[in-house]
Amino acid sequence: MILVGLSSFITLAGSGSFGGAELAIVAVCVALGALYIWLGVSVRKLKDGSKIGVGVLSGLGLLSIPIGTIINGYILWLVFSAKGKIVFSDEYRKAVEETPHIKYRSSTLVKVFAAIVFILFAVAIGFAVAK
8 A cells, every 4th residue: 555655646746747635545545554564563463452453444345345345354254253352362472472483384375375366466467557
């Protein structure tokens, strides 16, 4: 989102058609990007307050029909299910702090899937830019 905001700002500034509405959109994109980064760091540190931010942003993401609804619904289910309550509990946080040598490793299948999604996004962006 931050890159979208900054690239929009550069494009609009270069074209000379820079008004109040455009500036507002750029500001919203940059602010959302910063919020996403802050929220991601908070979730990574298992902070309790991050569940509220995830709930709000994923709730808004449900409006992105159809794929966004599926992804954000899954995120909401993960965070607010019984397993999510355990992960964000003080006991789990303590266990993570006491075992810093144990690190989660993604499976090869997840890495391949992520690479395919990244390549598809890159191709889609390339086609959009070429038009």
